[in-house]
Amino acid sequence: MMDDRVISPPLAQLAKLRQPLTAGERAVLQLFRQHLPKDWEIYLQPHLNGLRPDFVLLNPNGGIAVFEVKDWDLKAMRYFTKKGRYGHELWAERNGEEFCIQNQNPVTKVNLYKKEIFDLYCPRLKANTGWAAITAGVIFPFADVDAVKSLLSPFLKTQDGEKFAQYQPVSGIVEVTAGKILDVFPEANRTNSKIMSKGYADDLRGWLLEPDLSSTQRTPLVLDRNQLSLAESRTESGYRRIKGPAGSGKSLVLAARAARLANEGKSVLVATFNITLWHYLRDLIVRGLDAPEKLKNVRFTHFHLWCKHVCYDAGWDKGYERLWHSNDPREVLNTTLPLLADEAVTLPNIERYDAIFVDEGQDYLPLWWSVLRKACNPGGEMLLVADATQDVYGTASSWTDEAMKGAGFGGRWAQLATSYRLPPEALGLARNFAEAFLPKDAIDLPEAEQGSLDLYPCRLRWVQCSPDTAGAVCSNEILSLMRQTGKRGLANADITMLTGDMQSGMNVVNRLDEYDINVVNTFGDDHRRRKMGFYMGDTRIKATTLHSFKGWESRLLVIYVPDAAHAQSLALVYAGLTRLKRSQEGSWLTVVCSAPELHEFGRSFPDYADGASATVV
Known part of the structure; x- marks a missing residue:
């Protein structure tokens, strides 16, 4: 039988899976191949960054499904639940010996997979409504579905007929062998979703598929x-x-x-x-x-x-x-x-x-x-x-x-010791900052690469302003940096704004939105999910906190410093100053500061301005 669909890994490589398919998984695969509409992609035992669901189904126009398959024969061994250390647990009995199998609970596993697909691996799915894009199902190919539901009932969030029950389907031997795809996967025929999109599918595919890079x-x-x-x-x-x-x-x-x-x-x-x-x-x-x-x-x-x-x-x-x-x-x-x-x-x-x-x-x-x-x-x-x-x-x-x-x-x-990231002039200012403001017994100062002084030009700008004008100043400085893009290998997507707290960052993002400038950012109540959707390859301007940008680098940086009164806030400023990436075609760093403690240090920047001279682009 020829499959006009994406199956990963390819069928010819199934014998090489780290964990061979069980008889039940082979039966479920056959069900999906024969009865799923061809737009659904099938991923078997995908390496989802350490998670190993049995099946993930993906359709850019239909949604996402994750399934856990259990070959358990509920008649061959006694399965039951009882109260344990943290509530209900799954147990089994063999030859008169009882043992806990809660770590194999398929409902717990599939719910974890769904949550982490939503939280981490498909982070652009909208909060609340995005949950409906993901089905989390349990399949027992060798057991009666009623017996399965009875066993798992303490762990199921919904029961038959209840709202959202179709997003947590439970199926058994009859549904699999008779090819009842809509009982196994009620959302299988969905071809048009207002929640799902090609972009969201790409987000997840990046983790499901190993990268194909030449x-x-x-x-x-x-x-x-x-x-x-x-x-x-x-x-x-x-x-x-x-x-x-x-x-x-x-x-x-x-x-x-x-x-x-x-x-x-x-x-x-x-x-x-x-x-x-x-x-x-x-x-x-x-x-x-x-x-x-x-x-x-x-x-x-x-x-x-x-x-x-x-x-x-x-x-x-x-x-x-x-x-x-x-x-x-x-x-x-x-x-x-x-x-x-x-x-x-x-x-x-x-x-x-x-x-x-x-x-x-x-x-x-x-x-x-x-x-x-x-x-x-x-x-x-x-x-x-x-x-x-x-x-x-x-x-x-x-x-x-x-x-x-x-x-x-x-x-x-x-x-x-040698810093290969910073332009030499920016490195000198970062060293000066560390020597002036950080504990002497903790600082580890970067050393310049020999012979690099004339190779990496950079523009270093400091704007001192008041807290109530900082948002406007930051947004205007970003607009100013946009004049540098389109040449020297720079694009608007290279511009990154860093700030000490989410509220001030959101203020800048909202101001840029008034100019129809779309910004990928990590601010808001769902900032954990937003962080997983934050990567330098995104085609939008970037905005995040100084905490979240540690380890990263960029050629076009705007850093807003709202606070410099404590040791940790000063360490944050230093971390921000060291994010500038050198290039023979130039780098740009603008610091917008409303912390009075750093006013005098700001004057050491080659380009210094007060807020009054920086509020108009």
């Missing part, structure tokens, strides 16, 4: 001798810590080492603090791979998302959800959740990795690192890269010498 479409990673030595070696213990200033190549070394291990078939967990950094690191790692499909060996996460997955994999999803009820969110994030994950990660079914790499390690607490260590295979590698100068959360001071020894480190830090 050598002409990507530039291999280029490392200096010191960076290359670190990327191609490991310490005797497997533990390594690297420090260096902004632009010195810490993330580059991490990416190159991750790519090398992935090429060898080893599993790598890359853990960041900010979600926005995933896109940047993913692009770097792809450039170091022998073949694009090797990316399946790398999983991207941030610490708290990893904790969530560990708790779910342990079957403790209710325990995870309970943490957030009437508890201080900061205490949950810093201590309570890590301690729950610390307990869960010791269970035998929790996934472990050959290497765990942490970027922006100064933002991590030693406890977090300690919990992550337990997910590393014996003899594996642990890498921590950090820059204490960018201590925007006040966590770097917790990494005492004693804490470092307890974290498995010995000897000195590996050091990177």
Whole structure:
């Protein structure tokens, strides 16, 4: 039978799947091939950044569906539920022995897949209404559907006939063998969705499919001798810590080492603090791979998302959800959740990795690192890269010498010193700022590359203004930068606005909207989802917080500084100043500042203006 549709991986490669298809999965695949309208794409066991649903269906005009398939024969063994540590749990009995199988609960799994597709991997789906674009179904090909629904009823959010029940279908042996596609997948015939779009489908496809990049479409990673030595070696213990200033190549070394291990078939967990950094690191790692499909060996996460997955994999999803009820969110994030994950990660079914790499390690607490260590295979590698100068959360001071020894480190830090990001003139100003405003025992100053002074011109501008005019000044400075685009390899999409808080950023975005200038931003109540949709390849002007842009770089920057009264806010300003990317065709940095503490420093910029002279473009 010929399939006039997208099936990934291709049918000829199904025998090479990491986990062979079960008899039930083969039956479901046959059902989908024969009865799904051809516009539905079928993805089997897609590597969804570490999640492994059995099936994902995608139709740019119809929606998204994720299915979990269970081959359980409910008559061959007794399956039941009972109250456990965190509420109802799935259990089974064999030969008189009862055992918990909550970590295999298909409803819990498929609901997690749906939530993370919505939150992280298809972030442009609109809040509230976007949920209706995603079906989360459970299929038991060898069991009666009524028996399945009875067993799973404590976990189902809807029952037959209730509103939205079609988005959580449950089906069994009759529905599969008789080809009743609308019972298995009620949304199968949808051909026109007001919620779904081709762009949203592209967002998800980027995670479902391994990137298909040829050598002409990507530039291999280029490392200096010191960076290359670190990327191609490991310490005797497997533990390594690297420090260096902004632009010195810490993330580059991490990416190159991750790519090398992935090429060898080893599993790598890359853990960041900010979600926005995933896109940047993913692009770097792809450039170091022998073949694009090797990316399946790398999983991207941030610490708290990893904790969530560990708790779910342990079957403790209710325990995870309970943490957030009437508890201080900061205490949950810093201590309570890590301690729950610390307990869960010791269970035998929790996934472990050959290497765990942490970027922006100064933002991590030693406890977090300690919990992550337990997910590393014996003899594996642990890498921590950090820059204490960018201590925007006040966590770097917790990494005492004693804490470092307890974290498995010995000897000195590996050091990177030369900055390959900043134009030399901007580098000098960043050094001056760090020496004037940051703790002397924490700063790690970038050094200029020899012979680069005349190669990378840049325009450095500082505008001092009042808080009530800052929004207008920022928007006008962005409009001014738009005059630089269309030449020297620059486009409007290269313009990035960074700010210390979301409210001031949203003010600027709203002002630009009055000029019909569309901005991709990470502001608003759904900022977590927006961060997953924020990547430098987007064709719009960018706007985000200084926190979220750590690790990134741009040739056209506008930075708004509303506050400079505290150590963390000063570290944020430094982080922003070091985001400028050098180019032989020029770079532009404009700082709009309403913090009086930095007024005199602003006067050291080659182009200085007060608000009155900068409010008209």
